[in-house]
Amino acid sequence: MTRIKHGSAAWAAVLAGALALTGCASSQGTPSSGGGNNDVSAARKVLGEATAKVTTFDFPAEQVAAPKDKLVVAVPCAYAAEGCKREVDAIAEAAKALGWRYQMIDPAGDPDKMRAAVRTAIQLHADGIFLGSIPSSVVKDDILTARSGGIKVVNMSEPAPDGFADANTLYDHTKAGRWNAAYLTVATKGAGKVISVNDPEFPSVVEWHQGFVDGLKELCPGCRMVKDTNFQIANLQTQVPTDFQATLQANPTANAVWTAYDPVALSLAPVIKRSPQNGKITVVSQNGDPGALQAIKAGDQPFKATIGVSVEWQSYAAVDQMVRLLAGNLPASLKTVNVPEKLISADNVSSIPWDGDLDWKDTYLKLWKTS
Known part of the structure; x- marks a missing residue:
């Protein structure tokens, strides 16, 4: 699925904003609204897992000698976008x-420049390419050329078809959506009347949304989706708030909102605060952007919880894959690495951005033999 279909300048500007922003419902589900009396014990159990501190991770077992004198090229979605900037800065x-x-x-969010960036890496005779939140459908032909010429490719963040890259560092989008469903189930006492604000352009968001919908059916039979809406990222700052205002007016009993990613939740907050439903709606999302965590920590917004990911951890995991690829010994078990994630509410904001709870950096540095 191609996630970029808009003019490059507009898309880059909106993308930069989208990734830069990455009675309350607590992490244990203190209700902010609702009034149902349904059994939410299963959702509480899932919520306990979702909010737990990360204490273990299956790091690679074997050290690896890092090959010397290698050139690696990183291609972010747009360096002006905070999430993509953090990815490649860690690389x-x-x-x-x-x-x-x-x-x-x-490439500044421009699909043509994304393809050109891969071709430039080929011309530079790079040993490896890191793709930071780049849609596979945009660069698949050029990546095939790069790999055919012996360049190793590690894909980061966005799901990609089997065989697209040599390795992938991701996280479990479907599980993240299910965790959102658990949070809203508890927050609404199992009586959620939910509005979904979805962006199906993004493969990761498609997985988040499916995990949320399936999780709601599983954990909250007393909940119902009162409106499932779609939008395009190019309209995030303009049409989306206006359309959402109309959706709220048409659904005055709504008490919960799921959004595609944090900047959506932040853009809808002023609309909710101006509405008669202010104080009665709980909003959840994912990304764990600093702006989102700050809003959640403040506790005065309808935005109550998000799924956090340590972007820098993901990048170091990607570099570990590249080291092993260039050394010729990446085991099958490390071809795809899912880094930890965590549902973060006001009760468990431990750092901004979230640091992953573990000393992953020192662990990776000790795995790489550089002398």
């Missing part, structure tokens, strides 16, 4: 620790 940091040469090529 640069790890590459420096390895003594590798590093170059970032910024």
Whole structure:
């Protein structure tokens, strides 16, 4: 599914905003609204797992000797977008620790420039390419050319078809959606009247949405979806708030909102606060962007919970895959790595951005032999 169909300048500007922003319902589900009396014990159990501190992770078991004098190129979706910037900045940091040469090529959200960035990496005779939140459908032909020429490719963040890249670092989008469903189930006492604000352009969001819908059916039989809406990212700051205002007016009993990603939730907050439903609606989302965590921590917004991911951890996991690829010994078990995620509410905001709860950086540095 192609996630970029808009003019490059408009898309880049909106994407930059979208990824830069990455009685209350607590992490244990203190209701903010609702009034139902349904059994929410199953949802409480899931919520306990979702909000738990990360204490373990299946790091690679074997050290690896990092090959010397390698050139790696990182291609972010847009360096002006905070999430993509953090991805490639962490790649640069790890590459420096390895003594590798590093170059970032910024396509600024332009699909044509994304393809051109991969072709430039080929011309530079790069040893490896990191794709930071780049839609596979946009660059698939050029990535095939790169890999055919022996360049190793690690895909980050966005789901991709089997065989697209040499390795993938992701997280479990479907589980994240299910965790959102558990939170809303408890917050509404099992009587959620839910509005979904979905962006099906993004493969990751498609998985989030499906996990949420399926999770709601599983955990909250007393909940119902009163409106399931779609939008396109190019309209995030303009049409989406206006359309949502009309949706709220048409659904005055709504008490819960699921959004595609954090910037959507933040853009809808002023609409909710101006509405008669203010104080009666709980909003959940995902990304764990700093702006979202700050709003959640403040506790004065309808935005109550998000799914956090440590972007930097994901990048170091990607570099570990690249080290092993260039050393010729990436085991099948490490071809796809899902980094931890966590449902974050006002009760458990431990850092902004979320640091992952573990000392993953030191662990990876100790795995890489550089002398």
